[in-house]
Amino acid sequence: MLRPLLDGESINSWLIRASLNQGCDLSTILFYHWSKYNLRHHDFDKGFNHIDKQIHQDMAVLAQTNIEFFDNRSLIQLNEDIGLEYRSNISLTWVLPIPKFHSKTMVGHQYCAQCMQEDKNAYLRLKWRFSWIVYCEQHLKPLQNSCSSCELPYQPHLIKANHRFINRCPHCREKLSAEKVNQVLCADTYEFQLQAERVLSTNQAVIFGHSITSGDWFELILFFINLIRKSTLEKI
Known part of the structure; x- marks a missing residue:
């Protein structure tokens, strides 16, 4: 079994x-x-x-x-x-x-x-x-x-x-453990994560007062991400 x-x-x-x-x-x-x-x-x-x-x-x-x-x-x-x-x-x-x-x-x-x-x-x-x-x-x-x-x-x-278990490192065989450096949670990043999860699960979102599908929301977010990437590259 x-x-x-x-x-x-x-x-x-x-x-x-x-x-x-x-x-x-x-x-x-x-x-x-x-x-x-x-x-x-x-x-x-x-x-x-x-x-x-x-x-x-x-x-x-x-x-x-x-x-x-x-x-x-x-x-x-x-x-x-x-x-x-x-x-x-x-x-x-x-x-x-x-x-x-x-x-x-x-x-x-x-x-x-x-x-x-x-x-x-x-x-x-x-x-x-x-x-x-x-x-x-x-x-x-x-x-x-x-x-x-x-x-x-x-x-x-x-x-x-x-x-024996999936929580082992295949290279050194040690059990997976937390990073030694304690990283601080970024509130904005976590809020975006929660928002994306909500949009995916409900298949809807509200942008500028208008209700849109999850597909349109993710497409819009991807557009903004690519816009930011492009502007960053141009500055470099």
């Missing part, structure tokens, strides 16, 4: 925890259940409906849940919810990249050190993949993407079976 999909958990996290629970590496469980696909080079959090809908059905059976759970945890689906069309050759907007197998990119996965403290209950939240998520809403602490012990990026897909 594999691990159930937890509240707010990402598909990537579930796959890693499921493999560790079975005493094997992530690549082993991917090959055992879906050998005809080269899933190791795929961003699991995008979901698998654009590859084969049967994969979500398989996962639902393994996790003892229903297929809607996995469909709703898809980053592609969430991007479509805010009016963004998925294209296989373009990165998802508002989504932070994570490292893949055999990738030399030193990118780390975001996590909250306090959320990851309990070995058996530690898991990765899907919302930690969004670029507007900077703080853990439960602990009001900034998210980290590297190990505080060895300072290398946290890359959970490299965790081995003998590490």
Whole structure:
């Protein structure tokens, strides 16, 4: 029996925890259940409906849940919810990249050190993949993407079976812990994070007294961000 999909958990996290629970590496469980696909080079959090809908059905059976759970945890689906069309050759907007197998990119996965403290209950939240998520809403602490012990990026897909839990650094095998420097919460940044979460969940927002959809809101915010970036580059 594999691990159930937890509240707010990402598909990537579930796959890693499921493999560790079975005493094997992530690549082993991917090959055992879906050998005809080269899933190791795929961003699991995008979901698998654009590859084969049967994969979500398989996962639902393994996790003892229903297929809607996995469909709703898809980053592609969430991007479509805010009016963004998925294209296989373009990165998802508002989504932070994570490292893949055999990738030399030193990118780390975001996590909250306090959320990851309990070995058996530690898991990765899907919302930690969004670029507007900077703080853990439960602990009001900034998210980290590297190990505080060895300072290398946290890359959970490299965790081995003998590490046992997802809250271990695959490089030094130490348990993930908080940064030594205590960072102060920026009120404006956190307020924007909360606003983006509200807009995504309700599919509406109010701008200049007018009600708009979440897709229009995110498009407008992206316009302002690009405008600021452009003005900054011109000053340099």
